[in-house]
Amino acid sequence: MNLPEFFSSDPGKTLITFLISMVPIFECRAAIPTGVAMGLPTWLVFITSAVGNFLPAPFIVLFIRKIFAWMRKISPKFERIVAKLESKADSKKAEKIRKYSALGLILFVGIPLPGTGAWTGALIAAMLDIRLRHAAPAIALGVLLACTLVSFLSIGAKAAIMLF
Numbered sequence: 001m002n003l004p005e006f007f008s009s010d011p012g013k014t015l016i017t018f019l020i021s022m023v024p025i026f027e028c029r030a031a032i033p034t035g036v037a038m039g040l041p042t043w044l045v046f047i048t049s050a051v052g053n054f055l056p057a058p059f060i061v062l063f064i065r066k067i068f069a070w071m072r073k074i075s076p077k078f079e080r081i082v083a084k085l086e087s088k089a090d091s092k093k094a095e096k097i098r099k100y101s102a103l104g105l106i107l108f109v110g111i112p113l114p115g116t117g118a119w120t121g122a123l124i125a126a127m128l129d130i131r132l133r134h135a136a137p138a139i140a141l142g143v144l145l146a147c148t149l150v151s152f153l154s155i156g157a158k159a160a161i162m163l164f
Helices: 003-008 010-022 027-037 042-054 056-074 076-089 092-110 118-127 132-163
Strands: none
Touching: 003 010, 010 027, 010 042, 027 042, 027 132, 042 132, 056 076, 056 118, 056 132, 076 118, 092 118, 092 132, 118 132
């Protein structure tokens, strides 16, 4: 089986869905509509997107400070990138997460809007020194919430398109 044939098969489509869900900004907001549009079963798209979306989060919570320190040592250009990411994590969004704790993190990750999601939630958790054992369950619940909302929207959109 060559590469184009693989990516047109169900395992290939599942892999595409999984990889899209791991990409910051896209996450499940793009992975689920893509998987549904490719004709994969909704349950498979949901599970694949949820796992892929959550997978980077624990690593971000555990290692992002060390990665930022390393980036600062390498180049002044990275300093600006790190400063921008840290300021994003220290924004009003972070204040709400600090105020509402786990519920704030769940809702921040779970409402599928631009600038929210597992990647940003994990970054904010790391910057607020939220321990992984507290951050991971909240991020996981947020990912499940986001995947549920996006799944319903995707199924509804596909049904509406099929009517016309």
